[in-house]
Amino acid sequence: MVSAPRAGEGAMTMENFTTLPEGFEVPIEGFVVRCPRCGRNGVLERPRESRPFCLHAQESTLFSDGLRVEPTDSCELPDA
């Protein structure tokens, strides 16, 4: 017997931050800045354990145990 996935499970969402205006606040993620490396807009991320990076696009997939988020397009920034 094959069980069909519940509606919405495994659904993938692409989020593109390059189209957002500079200074826009993305809930949880941070603020949109213009990337010094490629000139596109993106969300400035400052992970505690690694270098800051500018996130331009990410893919989120909904699983039964939660949401998995994978950056698909980002630029690593020099330490500020």
Ligand SMILES: [Zn+2]
């Ligand atoms: Zn960039």
